[in-house]
Amino acid sequence: MSIAKTTAAAAAALLTTSIGSVAAATPADNKATAVALLEQGLAKGDRAFILSHVAENYIQHNPLAADGREGLLGFVDFLETLEPPVEVNPLRVFADEKFVVIHQAAEFMGPKVVIDLFRFENGKVVEHWDAIQDDVADTANGRSMTGGTTEITDLDKTDSNKTLVTKLVQDVLMGGNLAAIDDYIRADYMQHSPYVPDTRDGLKSFINGLAESDISFAYTALYNVVAEGNFVMTQAEGIYDGTPVAFYDLWRVEDGLIAEHWDAVQEIPTEFAHTNGMF
Structure with missing residues (x-):
């Protein structure tokens, strides 16, 4: 094989690898995207981030937000009307091959505790579920609703x-x-x-x-x-x-x-x- 053909083959292999690496986002990549979606996309109204990282046919399960990426963008419009403004504080973030879980303390029409679940395909958010509960300060166990261990081990x-x-x-x-x-x-x-x-x-x-x-x-x-x-x-x-x-x-x-x-x-x-x- 000539040097030219060898170089071309190597370049093609490199391109294939690069394309594959972009498509096959890791759980760590997905965790970073999910956190940024909350902190940057929703809390700060970064619509460009949402357009880049959320699939157009995004499936929504939060009862208040309309379906699809356009529905999420509309939900951001609603969030920007709230006073005090929305705040998010992710405390525990973990993932498997396609899901990311975020346990957060939030300001959303009062202090809230939220557990979010995101599903990913090829590095983009394609589906979201959550449960939202009022943060209770005076608990039956003397512990806060969000305190405790955060480190992922084992x-x-x-x-x-x-x-x-x-x-x-x-x-x-x-x-x-x-x-x-x-x-x-x-x-x-x-x-x-x-x-x-x-x-x-x-x-x-x-x-x-x-x-x-x-x-x-x-x-x-x-x-x-x-x-x-x-x-x-x-x-x-x-x-x-x-x-x-x-x-x-x-x-x-x-x-x-x-x-x-x-x-x-x-x-x-x-x-x-x-x-x-x-x-």
């Missing part, structure tokens, strides 16, 4: 941790097998859900108290489960006190048992700005 245990948390939701929260809770959760479990007492026994007493008070509580469907290392997020639908709700739970696993928990619980509305529902 990357080699991602799959086993995801399996553990999935089984907890299916066995205990959906199946009602409260007696099995010790198989999944540590005794010194740290609780950030605002109305639930601290520790594993505190969780048991809360669930038993609901039953004794005839307050309906059930997880009825489990949707997406996303994990990276010691963090796992579960997205579920259910009932609380007779009201349909979205349960977004964030779990931290340590040494094979769940050690810490956060959540955002949102009532499922009857009216949406789109036809996609919350799930």
Whole structure:
């Protein structure tokens, strides 16, 4: 083969590699894009960023925002009318091959706690879900709704941790097998859900108290489960006190048992700005 042909072949290979690398964004790339979408696109109204990083046929599940990229741009118009202005503070960000989870404290018509879930294709955001809850300062466990561990560790245990948390939701929260809770959760479990007492026994007493008070509580469907290392997020639908709700739970696993928990619980509305529902 001539030097010219060799050089051309090398250039073609380099171009192919470059194109492939652009299309195949990594989970780290997706995390950076998701954070920038919140901080730059939504909180600062950077429409050029949205046009560059959100797919035109973007699927929206937030009840207030219309579907598609144009719907998201319209939502930015709405956000810019709010006073005080929108603020976002991402605290925990983790990802798998196609999803990014962001746990954030936010100012959005009052102090809020938000768990966002983004789905990516080829480096662009193609779908979004979230649950938004008022931030409760005076909690039953004495912990804030967003404090606690943020460091991602145990990357080699991602799959086993995801399996553990999935089984907890299916066995205990959906199946009602409260007696099995010790198989999944540590005794010194740290609780950030605002109305639930601290520790594993505190969780048991809360669930038993609901039953004794005839307050309906059930997880009825489990949707997406996303994990990276010691963090796992579960997205579920259910009932609380007779009201349909979205349960977004964030779990931290340590040494094979769940050690810490956060959540955002949102009532499922009857009216949406789109036809996609919350799930």
